[in-house]
Every structure is written in structure tokens, then in C-alpha cells.
Amino acid sequence: MKIRALATTVALLFAGAAQADVITLTFEGVGNQASVNNFYNGGTDSLGNSGTNYGIQFGTNSLGLIDADANGGNGGNFANEPSPSTILFFLSGTAILNYMPGFTTGFSFYYTSSTAASVNVYDGLDATGNLLGSIDLTANFNNNCTGDPTGRFCHWDIGSLAFTGVAKSIDFGGTVDNTGYDNITFGSTNPSGVPEPTTIALLGLGLVGAAVTRRRRSNI
Numbered sequence: 139m140k141i142r143a144l145a146t147t148v149a150l151l152f153a154g155a156a157q158a159d160v161i162t163l164t165f166e167g168v169g170n171q172a173s174v175n176n177f178y179n180g181g182t183d184s185l186g187n188s189g190t191n192y193g194i195q196f197g198t199n200s201l202g203l204i205d206a207d208a209n210g211g212n213g214g215n216f217a218n219e220p221s222p223s224t225i226l227f228f229l230s231g232t233a234i235l236n237y238m239p240g241f242t243t244g245f246s247f248y249y250t251s252s253t254a255a256s257v258n259v260y261d262g263l264d265a266t267g268n269l270l271g272s273i274d275l276t277a278n279f280n281n282n283c284t285g286d287p288t289g290r291f292c293h294w295d296i297g298s299l300a301f302t303g304v305a306k307s308i309d310f311g312g313t314v315d316n317t318g319y320d321n322i323t324f325g326s327t328n329p330s331g332v333p334e335p336t337t338i339a340l341l342g343l344g345l346v347g348a349a350v351t352r353r354r355r356s357n358i
């Protein structure tokens with residue numbers, strides 16, 4: 139949490155036959171354990187980093203997490219993330235995303251989780267209004283994969299949902315420090331990015347070092 143990421147690469151792709159552009163949030167550039175906040179909304183995360191302005195805002199529980207392998211040993215216990223080396227996770231509540239203009243058609247992402255999780259899409263901001271869709275995710279934690287070079291959360295799967303209506307918020311659920319997301323993609327049910335080849339490793343998703351890890355590893 140002492141080191142800020144400097145890279146600010148965000149992929150902006152275009153959907154071939156789809157009516158809207160596809161936007162993919164890779165979280166690259168968000169600080170380690172920083173609240174994403176307005177990083178993608180013309181502002182900054184809680185550590186002052188800024189990314190492309192997509193008009194997308196995150197609740198304060200939504201945190202960036204940098205792979206410990208890429209952050210001097212301080213950071214996430216994961217590997218093979220679809221876009222190295224930063225992902226989205228949370229240490230309290232859930233990670234809520236707000237997109238005021240709204241998005242249609244579909245929505246997709248990559249996730250890794252040691253527990254079952256669910257993602258809900260709403261037509262109101264802050265996970266309010268009508269529930270447009272819900273995705274139940276199965277635990278996909280896998281100790282047998284290898285990675286980059288370490289990271290116990292090394293297996294990622296795609297979650298996707300097509301829906302009707304205009305969605306304005308998404309509630310990324312799961313278990314604190316045990317569920318991570320990356321390459322959140324709007325306007326398509328196919329997230330961009332391909333997980334890199336891969337590893338083995340250690341404790342909770344969040345912290346590899348320090349005593350903090352110990353108290354959070356109960357779900358692993």
C-alpha cells in the first residue's frame with residue numbers, strides 16, 4: 139500500500155457489429171489498495187492516480203490491488219490476471235460501480251474467488267432500482283495452477299450477462315479479500331483480454347506479507 143502504480147493503460151476497443159463501443163476497465167494505474175473512486179470518472183483514486191474518463195465511478199469499498207510480484211512483494215496474492223498487474227477487490231462491503239449514462243446489451247468480466255459470489259446489475263445508481271440481471275459465480279480458487287511467478291489466486295473465469303434495459307450500476311459481490319475482478323467490459327458479453335500463462339503460491343487474495351494476512355485467511 140506504500141507504492142503507487144504509474145502505468146495508466148486502459149484498453150478502448152470497438153465492438154464490430156454491436157451498436158455501442160465496448161469499454162474495458164483493466165484497473166491498470168489504480169494504486170495498491172486505493173479506493174478506485176473517480177479514477178475512471180475524470181478524477182482520481184484515493185492515492186491521486188487518474189485514468190481515462192469514462193464517466194464511471196466506484197464506491198469507496200472498491201479497491202485496486204497490484205500483484206505482489208509486480209509491486210516489490212507488497213500487494214495481491216494472485217497470478218494470471220487478464221491484464222497485468224492490477225485488479226479490483228474489496229475489504230469491506232462489496233464493490234459497487236456506477237455508470238450514469240447507463241449501458242445496454244451486455245456486461246462481462248473475469249473473476250477469481252475462493253467462495254461463491256454474485257454480481258447484480260441495476261437500473262439505478264448505487265445498486266438501487268430494478269434488478270436487471272444477476273450472475274451467480276462459483277468458487278474457482280485453484281491451487282494447482284502456476285503463475286507469474288507466484289499468486290495462489292491463479293485461476294480466472296469469465297462471467298457474463300446479457301440483459302434488456304439500461305443499467306446504471308453493478309454490485310460486485312463475493313467475500314472480502316477472497317474475490318477479485320478484472321477486465322470489466324461494457325457493451326459486450328465477451329470481456330477483452332486473455333489470461334496470461336501461469337503459478338503457485340500463498341495466503342489471502344489481498345496481502346501476501348505482514349500480519350494483516352493472517353487474520354483474513356480463514357476462508358482459504
Ligand SMILES: [Ca+2]
Nearest residue numbers: 205218222286
Ligand atoms: Ca501478474
Ligand SMILES: [Ca+2]
Nearest residue numbers: 207216288289
Ligand atoms: Ca502474481
Ligand SMILES: [Ca+2]
Nearest residue numbers: 164221224320
Ligand atoms: Ca488488470
